[in-house]
Amino acid sequence: MSTRGQDPVAATVERVVAHLREHGHRITMPRRAVVDTLARAEGHPTVEQIAADVAERWPGMHLTTVYRTLETLAELGVVTHVHLAAGTAYHLADPASAGAGTHHVHAQCRSCRRVIDLPDGILDGVRRELAASEGFALEPHHVALSGLCRGCAATG
Amino acid sequence: MSTRGQDPVAATVERVVAHLREHGHRITMPRRAVVDTLARAEGHPTVEQIAADVAERWPGMHLTTVYRTLETLAELGVVTHVHLAAGTAYHLADPASAGAGTHHVHAQCRSCRRVIDLPDGILDGVRRELAASEGFALEPHHVALSGLCRGCAATG
DNA sequence: TTGCTGTTGCGAAGGGGTTGCAGGAAGGCG
DNA sequence: CGCCTTCCTGCAACCCCTTCGCAACAGCAA
Numbered sequence: 001m002s003t004r005g006q007d008p009v010a011a012t013v014e015r016v017v018a019h020l021r022e023h024g025h026r027i028t029m030p031r032r033a034v035v036d037t038l039a040r041a042e043g044h045p046t047v048e049q050i051a052a053d054v055a056e057r058w059p060g061m062h063l064t065t066v067y068r069t070l071e072t073l074a075e076l077g078v079v080t081h082v083h084l085a086a087g088t089a090y091h092l093a094d095p096a097s098a099g100a101g102t103h104h105v106h107a108q109c110r111s112c113r114r115v116i117d118l119p120d121g122i123l124d125g126v127r128r129e130l131a132a133s134e135g136f137a138l139e140p141h142h143v144a145l146s147g148l149c150r151g152c153a154a155t156g
Numbered sequence: 157m158s159t160r161g162q163d164p165v166a167a168t169v170e171r172v173v174a175h176l177r178e179h180g181h182r183i184t185m186p187r188r189a190v191v192d193t194l195a196r197a198e199g200h201p202t203v204e205q206i207a208a209d210v211a212e213r214w215p216g217m218h219l220t221t222v223y224r225t226l227e228t229l230a231e232l233g234v235v236t237h238v239h240l241a242a243g244t245a246y247h248l249a250d251p252a253s254a255g256a257g258t259h260h261v262h263a264q265c266r267s268c269r270r271v272i273d274l275p276d277g278i279l280d281g282v283r284r285e286l287a288a289s290e291g292f293a294l295e296p297h298h299v300a301l302s303g304l305c306r307g308c309a310a311t312g
Numbered sequence: 313t314t315g316c317t318g319t320t321g322c323g324a325a326g327g328g329g330t331t332g333c334a335g336g337a338a339g340g341c342g
Numbered sequence: 343c344g345c346c347t348t349c350c351t352g353c354a355a356c357c358c359c360t361t362c363g364c365a366a367c368a369g370c371a372a
Binding site: 028 | 348
């Protein structure tokens with residue numbers, strides 16, 4: 001609660017807002033709301049979860065608006081998405097990489113649906129192998145790997 | 157066209173039919189139709205493609221039936237599916253593995269949507285690594301990897 | 313051949329996401 | 343400061359894919 005570094009969420013929102021403005025987009029409350037929610041979010045919320053979260057603080061905001069806002073933010077590279085076995089999850093792009101595309105790799109538990117982040121280089125070996133043998137340019141961050149997390153593997 | 161090895165498609169259909177019968181399921185024309193289509197299919201058709209293909213030879217077959225048939229075949233382990241970035245693809249399980257679960261790994265080109273098969277062990281290293289570091293039990297065959305195939309990587 | 317029971321076809325409903333349109337607000341400009 | 347243009351939002355209808363309920367049909371065993 002000191003002066004510097006105060007409220008990282010607000011700082012993130014301002015950063016994104018500035019980015020929007022620079023690219024000729026208008027700053028509206030719904031957009032702030034979505035960015036704010038993403039900045040606060042832990043993990044990788046789906047559109048549905050984002051909308052629910054937004055609705056708690058800014059009631060009346062329409063689901064359509066969430067979709068369109070995410071689309072706009074994605075075009076700017078501010079937001080990244082991952083395809084899960086069911087649905088798509090969104091999260092703010094790594095601030096440091098600001099458009100450089102330093103995403104991380106994701107894995108999703110098919111039982112509890114939780115998403116975990118993996119070190120970025122974990123698929124490097126496979127990527128090289130695929131490039132050499134198949135000429136396939138793997139994009140490791142676009143789709144989540146599937147499996148069972150520690151907890152679910154133990155229980156189930 | 158000799159006596160032995162004649163029409164591998166028919167042979168596959170008969171094998172699956174026998175499997176169905178063994179498990180107390182009835183042999184119907186729609187089921188033969190779906191299996192036949194899958195046996196003929198190159199690649200990894202979606203429900204839509206399967207239905208279209210079936211409709212050409214057995215007009216009047218309802219889409220619902222395709223879904224239900226695939227579901228039945230999947231329960232028997234005769235059919236496997238992969239989640240793609242958009243949609244789900246079905247294919248006959250590896251005959252040799254007949255229920256043993258020896259699936260292969262898939263990768264999908266995000267540009268041309270083609271699916272390519274990869275050697276089963278290509279993710280073994282990653283699987284071991286994830287198991288050790290995260291306790292995550294990777295299931296390599298359940299979701300397709302994403303990237304660009306040789307052709308699209310060159311063109312685009 | 314007869315009868316039981318699993319399957320099919322159909323219509324309708326459900327869920328998720330997208331699109332078109334008219335009103336409303338952001339922000340540039342006078 | 344206030345107007346005006348343009349973009350954005352809210353709403354509702356729509357579309358696509360999948361599943362469900364029900365009545366009729368057809369395997370297959372006896």
